[in-house]
Amino acid sequence: MKEFVPPRPDSLITRRAFLRRTGGAGLAVSLLTSASFFNRISRADTGQSYTGNLVLITQTGASPDKALPSLLAAYQKAHPGIQVNLVQYPEEKFVALYTAAQAAGEQIDVLMLNGQDLRRYATSNALTSLDDVSFKSRFLPEALTTFTIDGKLWGFPSGALGGFIVFVNKAILQKFNLQLPATYDDLKSIAAVLHKNGIAPFTHPGKIIYMWPVWFFTTFAQTSNNRSIERTIEILSGKGKFTDADFVQGLDLVFQFGRDKMFSQSVLGLDFGNAQTELLTGKACFYLFHDSIAKPMLESKAANFELDSMLMPNLVGRQIESQFPGGPGVVLSIPAKIDPSRKQAALDLIDFLTSDDADQQSIQLNGGAVPVNAAVPTAPISIYTKEKADISKLVIYLDWFYPPEITKVLQEGLQAGVIGRTTAEALAKSLQATLDRLVSGGYKFAS
Amino acid sequence: MAAGVSRRRWKTALKPLIWLAPALLLLCGFTYLPISLEFILSFFAADGFASPKWIGLNNYFEAFHDADFWGALVNNAWYAVWTVTGKLSLSLLIAILLNQRIRGRAVLRSIFFLPVVLSFVAVGIIWTLIYNYDYGIINVTLSALGLGWLKSDWLGSPETAFGAVVLVDLWKWTGFHVVIYLAGLQSIPSDLQEAAALDGAGPWQRFWRITVPLLKPFTAINALLATLGSLSVFDLVYVMTQGGPVKATDVVMIEVYNQAFQFNHLGYAAAMSAIMLVLIVLVSVILLRSFGQGTLERR
Numbered sequence: 001m002k003e004f005v006p007p008r009p010d011s012l013i014t015r016r017a018f019l020r021r022t023g024g025a026g027l028a029v030s031l032l033t034s035a036s037f038f039n040r041i042s043r044a045d046t047g048q049s050y051t052g053n054l055v056l057i058t059q060t061g062a063s064p065d066k067a068l069p070s071l072l073a074a075y076q077k078a079h080p081g082i083q084v085n086l087v088q089y090p091e092e093k094f095v096a097l098y099t100a101a102q103a104a105g106e107q108i109d110v111l112m113l114n115g116q117d118l119r120r121y122a123t124s125n126a127l128t129s130l131d132d133v134s135f136k137s138r139f140l141p142e143a144l145t146t147f148t149i150d151g152k153l154w155g156f157p158s159g160a161l162g163g164f165i166v167f168v169n170k171a172i173l174q175k176f177n178l179q180l181p182a183t184y185d186d187l188k189s190i191a192a193v194l195h196k197n198g199i200a201p202f203t204h205p206g207k208i209i210y211m212w213p214v215w216f217f218t219t220f221a222q223t224s225n226n227r228s229i230e231r232t233i234e235i236l237s238g239k240g241k242f243t244d245a246d247f248v249q250g251l252d253l254v255f256q257f258g259r260d261k262m263f264s265q266s267v268l269g270l271d272f273g274n275a276q277t278e279l280l281t282g283k284a285c286f287y288l289f290h291d292s293i294a295k296p297m298l299e300s301k302a303a304n305f306e307l308d309s310m311l312m313p314n315l316v317g318r319q320i321e322s323q324f325p326g327g328p329g330v331v332l333s334i335p336a337k338i339d340p341s342r343k344q345a346a347l348d349l350i351d352f353l354t355s356d357d358a359d360q361q362s363i364q365l366n367g368g369a370v371p372v373n374a375a376v377p378t379a380p381i382s383i384y385t386k387e388k389a390d391i392s393k394l395v396i397y398l399d400w401f402y403p404p405e406i407t408k409v410l411q412e413g414l415q416a417g418v419i420g421r422t423t424a425e426a427l428a429k430s431l432q433a434t435l436d437r438l439v440s441g442g443y444k445f446a447s
Numbered sequence: 448m449a450a451g452v453s454r455r456r457w458k459t460a461l462k463p464l465i466w467l468a469p470a471l472l473l474l475c476g477f478t479y480l481p482i483s484l485e486f487i488l489s490f491f492a493a494d495g496f497a498s499p500k501w502i503g504l505n506n507y508f509e510a511f512h513d514a515d516f517w518g519a520l521v522n523n524a525w526y527a528v529w530t531v532t533g534k535l536s537l538s539l540l541i542a543i544l545l546n547q548r549i550r551g552r553a554v555l556r557s558i559f560f561l562p563v564v565l566s567f568v569a570v571g572i573i574w575t576l577i578y579n580y581d582y583g584i585i586n587v588t589l590s591a592l593g594l595g596w597l598k599s600d601w602l603g604s605p606e607t608a609f610g611a612v613v614l615v616d617l618w619k620w621t622g623f624h625v626v627i628y629l630a631g632l633q634s635i636p637s638d639l640q641e642a643a644a645l646d647g648a649g650p651w652q653r654f655w656r657i658t659v660p661l662l663k664p665f666t667a668i669n670a671l672l673a674t675l676g677s678l679s680v681f682d683l684v685y686v687m688t689q690g691g692p693v694k695a696t697d698v699v700m701i702e703v704y705n706q707a708f709q710f711n712h713l714g715y716a717a718a719m720s721a722i723m724l725v726l727i728v729l730v731s732v733i734l735l736r737s738f739g740q741g742t743l744e745r746r
Contacts, residue, residue, distance in 0.1 A: 095708060095709055095711075096704070096707075096708030096709065097708075099495055099707070099708050099711060100708065102495060103495050103713075121496075124494065124496045124497070124711075125496065125497070126496045206603070206692075207602070207603060207688075207689075207691065207692070209689070209691055265580065265600065266580030266581065266600035266603050267603065268600065268603035268604065268605075268691070268692040268693075269578070269579070269580050269600040269601070269602050269603025269604075269692075270580075270603070274579070274581070277581075278581070283581065404709060404710050405710060408705070408709065408710075412691075412693070412694065415691065415692060415693055416693040419604075419605070419692070419693065421605065421693050
């Protein structure tokens with residue numbers, strides 16, 4: 001009996017045909033890959049302009065960059081053949097995600113960093129030095145100083161110089177006939193009235209642990225007699241200690257805010273959105289936060305909300321200047337491991353994104369106190385005009401100088417101290433022990 | 448003739464291996480190879496930028512002197528105690544109820560299982576909103592009931608954050624253990640229960656003398672899975688509290704993550720993971736032995 005063979009539909013291919021076709025496809029892919037490889041090599045050799053993808057990794061925080069997407073679109077239009085892939089990491093997870101991307105060997109051409117990360121990567125030799133770049137003359141010299149480490153320039157700033165000022169819901173103060181506080185005692189008097197009316201004096205995203213140090217930078221600026229940067233460099237270089245009196249007093253002042261119930265009751269459970277909502281909805285009167293949220297808050301048109309700002313009142317009861325922590329917005333850098341064939345294209349992109357026109361657009365859309373480009377004017381918003389007048393009081397974030405281990409201990413310690421779980425002395429000792437351990441392991445402060 | 452037999456034997460012996468090869472390759476490539484690499488990395492100082500440097504057992508010595516690591520390990524142990532006992536007792540109770548002839552039993556089973564299929568991130572975000580101090584449903588309900596004095600910053604207070612995360616873990620995983628217990632309950636022959644009832648055994652006696660002993664293999668599976676999950680917990684804690692406030696919910700995997708991705712101490716993170724892996728294997732062996740060797744195989 002003849003074996004039954006089912007009829008083969010026309011659409012089916014035989015195993016032999018399948019192997020032949022996949023083999024052909026594999027060969028074609030191999031040839032294309034080789035062609036692309038040789039093309040890259042020949043471009044690198046001849047200096048021919050790059051075409052293909054560029055990957056820009058940036059950080060997103062409480063206030064997203066509204067100018068960047070349109071700037072990138074304009075860049076691509078002006079550079080046919082180049083596609084910029086924008087990768088956005090939440091700023092609190094940036095280091096983790098960037099480390100993972102780098103370990104996975106992903107293409108990374110341009111980085112938009114904050115000053116702290118720039119120092120971390122610059123001192124790890126993970127960035128390309130940009131000393132020889134011609135367009136650095138367009139920036140304010142102060143904006144470049146921050147990114148010069150060990151005598152080399154590692155990145156170019158974008159946006160505006162600005163920092164953490166105290167936002168005030170003036171409508172609340174007016175409702176209770178209160179004036180802006182000038183001293184800590186004034187703050188305590190205001191807090192008493194606010195507490196009676198169920199309003200917290202200060203809100204703060206205390207759940208986001210890395211937001212706590214700005215409080216200390218503000219208090220230490222006062223307890224160090226406006227020498228917080230110099231004192232930080234002294235401490236990190238071994239010429240001072242974290243247990244010195246001015247440092248401990250700075251820590252204790254933050255904890256005093258906790259002891260005097262200056263923060264929202266749920267401060268350790270608040271994230272960025274919650275904290276901003278507390279200010280906008282009248283649950284809190286003051287908010288120490290970055291000026292980048294001024295424009296969105298003004299545009300929110302919340303009821304019973306009138307935005308004003310001030311610098312932290314005098315907390316130490318002696319003649320000092322109230323300073324505020326801050327720095328140039330973001331910094332654009334190039335990773336050290338960039339493929340040489342894409343380096344010029346990456347530099348061109350940075351040139352475009354930091355041009356005067358780009359900075360002007362960024363200031364218009366995002367706001368900002370003092371544009372980092374010397375030729376660009378400040379946004380016409382009262383908060384920024386006020387901040388610009390105080391810009392000489394801006395001190396660079398101290399954690400841009402700290403090694404990450406110190407920053408972590410400070411963040412955790414401040415969070416613990418605000419709820420009375422540790423003391424200023426204990427935290428200072430812990431910081432010093434961490435530094436001593438780092439020094440014994442080879443850490444040396446890079447000036 | 449002899450050669451033909453030998454070839455057939457070879458074929459018979461090789462066949463299962465050929466069929467298993469794809470799965471074995473995947474298992475080796477995605478599980479055993481990374482574990483081996485992790486062990487190797489744990490003997491190096493590696494930051495992801497510079498070339499790794501051999502430092503022998505230093506990472507392990509550092510872990511044994513690291514107060515944060517020990518604190519996280521203690522939290523892990525408590526997390527295991529609360530979640531394992533909670534999941535086992537709750538799931539057994541719910542499984543017994545769902546094993547009765549009650550109306551809407553199928554719907555109830557689906558409802559209890561639903562949290563299992565939700566992603567950790569979604570669960571974490573939902574519960575973070577539920578626990579919110581100002582507008583979370585718990586505090587709003589307490590205020591509405593005139594119990595405002597019971598309001599708490601559930602995730603922001605070190606006193607309540609740990610319990611709040613444990614509760615979410617119970618909510619998410621109890622349904623999974625219910626399914627396993629239900630399978631166990633349905634495998635118990637009804638004539639055993641009927642015979643015991645005829646002999647005068649009450650419901651309580653039948654539960655302790657028949658149900659619990661016959662469920663032992665299922666309890667072993669549930670206990671093992673719940674323990675493994677609790678010792679390697681990361682995602683829920685990371686989404687809800689990131690180990691805070693004030694390290695109240697810090698667990699070893701959060702420490703591993705921080706060391707690897709915040710400080711770029713990849714070798715040290717690998718050493719902590721290796722210690723945890725050894726601990727998990729030890730706990731699993733102890734657990735299986737305590738349920739009696741071969742309990743699982745007998746099923």
